[in-house]
Amino acid sequence: MKRICKTIVPKEEFINITDEVQEEISSFDPNYNGLIIVYSKHTTACIRLLENETLLKKDMHDFMERLASSNCLYRHDDLEHRDVPPEERRNGYSHLRAMLLNHQEVIPVINGKLDLGKWQKIFYIECDLGKEDRTYNIIIL
């Protein structure tokens, strides 16, 4: 089992990491057969298989905004009632979105290639845009 940690600087919500993940597999073993897990250890960053289409990503942004608006005040953002520094991020909405989107994908690899559909790409989804020092991990079993 090999674990690879990749750093990422999210400048947008939906970041296509498919090529990066494929490169790691290829340099590990170009004929690998087995599973990989791509996962985030952040509570507000997710991993998901999505189509990489510009307008669809805007729809997805709006959809998430509609489900868990970034303009509402959540209890989690009521910093006076939490034991946190005053500069703590107000990211209640990010947690709610991440709850729906999940932090991992288990993906089969066949003869060294990610077994994805034609339109499936692996996305790192940043639900708390503005955060720095982000990473995601790949486990090759």
Next chain:
Amino acid sequence: MKRICKTIVPKEEFINITDEVQEEISSFDPNYNGLIIVYSKHTTACIRLLENETLLKKDMHDFMERLASSNCLYRHDDLEHRDVPPEERRNGYSHLRAMLLNHQEVIPVINGKLDLGKWQKIFYIECDLGKEDRTYNIIIL
């Protein structure tokens, strides 16, 4: 690791594939102990464990319709602004639903039997009903 590709012709949204998956495991090894992954390579078809109850499936349909209505126009459906043929399907809502429902389930198998609960069934969920030439895959590790 064995990969099995099953074709499917979705005539309804929620298709119970439990027996089919169990049969594939039984014919692979009736005493298999390990994991399987059931997954879809379509961006608008999902795999999920659900109870197979007729009225509940209607509730689930309505729930998805309420979260991501098939009667709204999404940017993804604005075909003039995309590089696609005019007969491209208007399935923005399907992508949004699939984003929430996910494409895979990892399921333990114990002594050749899917380790599911009494009411859990494996469902292929077609978020873009009308699509043909659909498949799903089973990986037996």
Next chain:
Amino acid sequence: MKRICKTIVPKEEFINITDEVQEEISSFDPNYNGLIIVYSKHTTACIRLLENETLLKKDMHDFMERLASSNCLYRHDDLEHRDVPPEERRNGYSHLRAMLLNHQEVIPVINGKLDLGKWQKIFYIECDLGKEDRTYNIIIL
């Protein structure tokens, strides 16, 4: 492959089971490297990685209530039209929530420790509070 079944008596919706899961791994093999799967065999109980923050759990409760209200009557709750005893639980909303939250997490373990982020905890989420005789399972590969 080892399967461990844990019983649980849900007195609240969000139950942090991280320490319990870690203990099972440690007693299995304190230097284990590999995957585990934590999963529920109930159709209305989920497993999810979330931050364990009191106010956030209230936000999450409200979020679920907003997405699938426990005060609506769902078709699944129309017991006269189902072949069930009259004391059957009215838990349509629980199924809808579970559909979004999923029943399992696949989690890497490195040198005997769950590879979770600083704020990630493993939660058993009871979508049908009031149910007794609940369990969740851990598979150590």
